[in-house]
Amino acid sequence: MSTTASGPGDDRFDPSLSAIMSERRQLINVAYRLLGSLADAEDVVQETYARWYAMSRQQQEAIESPGAWLTTVAGRICLDLLGSARARREKYVGEWIPEPLPDRTEWISGRPGGTMADPADRVTLDETVSMAFLVVLEAMTPAERVAFVLHDVFRYSFAEVAEIVGRSPAACRQLAFSARRRLRASQTPAIPPARQAGLVRDFKLAWEAKDIDALIGLLAPDATAIADGGGLVDAMLLPVEGGEQIARYLVDIAARAPDLTILERTVNGRPGLVAQQDGVTVLVMAFDVAADRITNLWAVRNPDKLRPWTTG
Structure with missing residues (x-):
């Protein structure tokens, strides 16, 4: 000033x-x-x-x-x-x-x-x-x-x-x-960031390939997925419990939205995923990992909460 x-x-x-x-x-x-x-x-x-x-x-x-x-x-x-x-x-x-x-940096490429x-x-x-x-x-x-x-x-x-x-x-x-x-x-024992990034990347690839077995292998049997749509967009209203149930739900999403582009991003300081449709961010996903399995998955779809992710 x-x-x-x-x-x-x-x-x-x-x-x-x-x-x-x-x-x-x-x-x-x-x-x-x-x-x-x-x-x-x-x-x-x-x-x-x-x-x-x-x-x-x-x-x-x-x-x-x-x-x-x-x-x-x-x-x-x-x-x-x-x-x-x-x-x-x-x-x-x-x-x-x-x-x-967001931290505005792709942790896979640094761009x-x-x-x-x-x-x-x-x-x-x-x-x-x-x-x-x-x-x-x-x-x-x-x-x-x-x-x-x-x-x-x-x-x-x-x-x-x-x-x-x-x-x-x-x-x-x-x-x-x-x-x-x-x-x-x-709290769960922390794992190295690089290992978590690798798990999230494998999850992304399995999700894009609609590979239910691969997804189940990456999710803990008692994993929990929670979505937040705020009543503004379609989102599951209750948590989904169990690795197999989560995997099937994710594959169903991928089948119904074939034009989704999934990007690796840092979400709240940890490796996460962002899904875009026609260049607009429609989903931000955060993960918690323990013992080399994904234990918690949080999917934010409420557009009011995705404002900081708008690129210009």
Whole structure:
């Protein structure tokens, strides 16, 4: 941002403005992990900045740590949204899956897969945004999720978390402990990314070939597939259980949509697949893998959640 030194007040204001805006990426990262939706995270950050700029200059200067203030406000907004999300999800058609994130790079070729987003709006891709991780977060209470994400992921103290959650530091410590226990119970041993990429690539080839036996061999016998169409497009309303049942369902999809183009992409920091029809992304698929078998498959078809995957 350019500055114009028209007076002492402006000289003081510009560095402050720069510091405030530099918090944007951190706020996006926090809000996405708390909400599982990039669109909602962007709305939260916009509302947070609106509240900052609604204050007088004197009120702003009285805040010792603007970054901490912004995080506190964003965290409280997220907590409120999480509290109302359960009621909204009851009206949601079918299963709800967190909004998938691209990193705009084909992990098979390293070529850019679209226009780069503003760096200030990009979410850092690591294990804390994997689909498996976000799905576990969805099972937590709002207070557990906020306490765990802010303390364990972003290293805020329990005293700082308490300011956001409205509970004592000791209570927030217990919330994070409970959340940690949920996460440990659901975690599977990690496999090397290259091995997961290979499994997903084999899955893609078997799916394109409509090879049921090959698909069954790649899926765990007790695998689960969940789709999210949001009532806007055709998608299975209930999870499909069992490797053979999933394989037959996928082959049926391939038979009914022969013009699908399936691409290897990074989805939430892990190897995944994207299906396009006439150049438009209609499906984003994320995977969880254990013991060299695919154990979970999440297929997002809701077009509202595929907005970040639109190429231009």
